Amino acid sequence: MNASGRNASLLLIAGLALFGGGCGLFEPRSPEAPTQSSQTFLPATDPFIVISNLQSAIEQKSVPNYIQCLADPLAGVHTFLFVPSSEGTALYASLFRNWSTAEEQAYFQNLTTRTTSTSISKLDLTEKTRSLAADSAYLEYDYTLTFENTAAGFPSRASGNLQFALQRSSSNIWTIYRWTDFKTANDITWSLFKGKFSN
Numbered sequence: 001m002n003a004s005g006r007n008a009s010l011l012l013i014a015g016l017a018l019f020g021g022g023c024g025l026f027e028p029r030s031p032e033a034p035t036q037s038s039q040t041f042l043p044a045t046d047p048f049i050v051i052s053n054l055q056s057a058i059e060q061k062s063v064p065n066y067i068q069c070l071a072d073p074l075a076g077v078h079t080f081l082f083v084p085s086s087e088g089t090a091l092y093a094s095l096f097r098n099w100s101t102a103e104e105q106a107y108f109q110n111l112t113t114r115t116t117s118t119s120i121s122k123l124d125l126t127e128k129t130r131s132l133a134a135d136s137a138y139l140e141y142d143y144t145l146t147f148e149n150t151a152a153g154f155p156s157r158a159s160g161n162l163q164f165a166l167q168r169s170s171s172n173i174w175t176i177y178r179w180t181d182f183k184t185a186n187d188i189t190w191s192l193f194k195g196k197f198s199n
Contacts (some may be wrong), residue, residue: 017031041065044174046168050124058147061112067105071177072118075169078177079106085160085181087192095198096191103198107114110197111147119148120156128161135168146188153195159187 040056042049050069057065073079080101088096095103115121124144131138142157166176181191 010066018158021144038049041064041068043171044069047132047139047174050166050174050176051139051164055125058121058145060113061117061121063105063109063112065110067101069176070101070104071167071175072101075171075175078167081170081178082194083085083178083180084191084194085183085189087183087189088181088195091192092195092198095195099194104194107198110199111149111178111193112186114149114151115147116150116195121147137163137164137174138167143190144187145193147193151196152199157187158190158193159185160188 015016039060039062041053042061044050044053046161046172053065054069056062062081071078073160082099084092084096084097084099122145124146124197125141125142128140128142129138130140140161140163142160143162146157148156161179161184163178164176166174167177168174181189184187
């Protein structure tokens with residue numbers, strides 16, 4: 001057999017070994033593990049689902065889900081308004097003067113970039129009062145926000161009292177349109193998280 005014949009035979013043998021030798025190229029593959037955990041966001045058809053969605057968004061560090069909890073002026077009667085705590089006003093008065101969902105999204109996005117996927121982030125709430133109507137709701141909670149972050153010297157916990165006013169849209173979706181923060185403890189309030197991570 002000449003050299004070209006030997007080369008052709010070697011190529012044929014190599015090809016058969018590759019495709020017929022059990023290399024598994026055409027066998028079904030095991031499914032890969034998901035790259036991220038599934039996220040929880042339920043259609044907010046009552047005010048308390050909004051609160052649950054907010055807690056889940058914080059735990060999962062999900063910016064889109066977090067923002068969906070807040071009023072969209074195109075879909076509801078009210079625009080979103082945040083009223084900071086007294087210490088938040090003292091430190092960030094000019095920042096909070098025109099605070100909107102855009103600033104809220106920027107703060108939460110910045111906060112999520114200053115943490116890790118395994119860092120603790122959670123919102124614990126204790127209900128204080130509630131007032132429910134057909135298309136509006138008022139909910140008050142004592143809160144503890146835990147959000148481990150990499151900002152040097154900045155705490156990972158805030159606590160205080162918050163009041164949410166919620167609205168129901170014409171499509172029966174509830175959102176928070178007014179959020180008021182109050183200082184009640186020695187910890188910093190949530191307002192300082194918003195001010196710190198606003199840019």
